[in-house]
Amino acid sequence: MVSMPNGIPGNEPTSAGSRRHIFGDDADQYDTARPGYPRQLVQDVLDFSALAAHVPALEVGAGTGKATLGFARSGVPLTCVEPDVRMARVLRRRCAHLPDGDVTIEVADFEAWHPRRRYGLLYCAQAWHWIDPAVRWARARCALVPGGAIALFWNHWFLPCGELADRLTAAHARHGVEVPPDTLLDPRPRPARRGPEARQWRDMTAAGFVEPDHRLYASAHERSTSALIDLFTSYGGYRALPAGPRDRVMTEMADIVAEHGGRARVQVITSLFLGRTPPTATSSQAAGAWDRQH
Incomplete structure (x- = not known):
């Protein structure tokens, strides 16, 4: 039996630092296969963060921009940190139509990245579990202004x-x-796990974030045979399989979906965790905490 690495957020494999680059092996396919995020989620994050006009937000693990464009279209200046140069190349292409200065893209690991300023919002879509758990929460706090918001969200897709x-x-x-x-x-x-039972909630509050919240968004969409197989192959676990077993499974699944009418309904639960840094923290304390990690 060929087994695949665990991809559940909160259960990170020890090789996560190297495995997170596997998505860049075919960045265009990933970008085509993966759905975006609910518009209401973007609005809820912006409402929670209460960003002042022209105050930038920080996106961690931006990938090919599946969440980036939703926030950029809302008029929020963005700094996007993405560790894989191939994913960042697609991200730049997707943001090319935006005015200069709206989106700044930096290719770097968040664990080693040095912010030039503090942000009012840090958000991360589908990627927080790839970042080193030993430092990610402290790095997030240090990148945010006092009272700054953090928003972490994941799409969970499933077939009924x-x-x-x-x-x-x-x-x-x-x-x-x-x-x-x-x-x-x-x-x-x-x-x-949901709400206070979820690991993300517990880790967030243990790291000193306050006003935690957990929201869920339900949606569904139809996929053709090829689009469904593309979604399967966009998962890191399938990408990590030897080519032979992976190709054989995908070929048979494509035949099965075709026999089923060539379409499948995919249900989606999008899970959003919100929190903010304590308003009493000072910028000098945050900067000092960041410096001590380097």
Whole structure:
């Protein structure tokens, strides 16, 4: 049985620092396959952060810009930090139509990146679990002004239980491939923990963030056979598979979806965690904390 690395946020593999670059192996395919985020989520994040006019926000792990454009269209100046140069190349292309200065892109690991200023909002879409848990919360606090907001969110996609999901799961078994956790065919409820029970909530408050909140957004969309297979292959667990087993599973799944009418309904739960730095912290304290980590 070929097993795939655990991709559940909050259960980071020890090799996360290297594995997060796997998405850049085909950045264009990733960008095409992955859905964006609800417009209401973007508005809720901006309302929570209460950014003053022209105050920039920081995006950590921007990828190809699946969340970037939603915030940029709202008129918020952005600094986007992305560790993979190939993903950043797609991000630059997608932002090319925006006015100069609206989006600044820096290729760097957030763990080693030095901000030139403090931000009123830090947000991270689908990537916080890839950042070193030993430093990520302290780095976030140091990058934010007192009272600055943090917003972490993930899309959880799944196929409803039924004949199609059963047949696709069986295809994995026939080829000796395990269904990875937190992917389209994982039958467990997503997110697995909610509110104060969620690890992100507990870690956030333990790191000194206040006013925690957890919000969920439900949506659904139809996918063609090719679009569904592209979404499967955009997962890190599938990308990490040997090419032979992966290609055989994907080919059989494509045949199954085609027999099912060539379309599948994908349900999405988007999970958003919010918090903010204490308003009593001083900028000098934040800067000192940052300096002590270098």
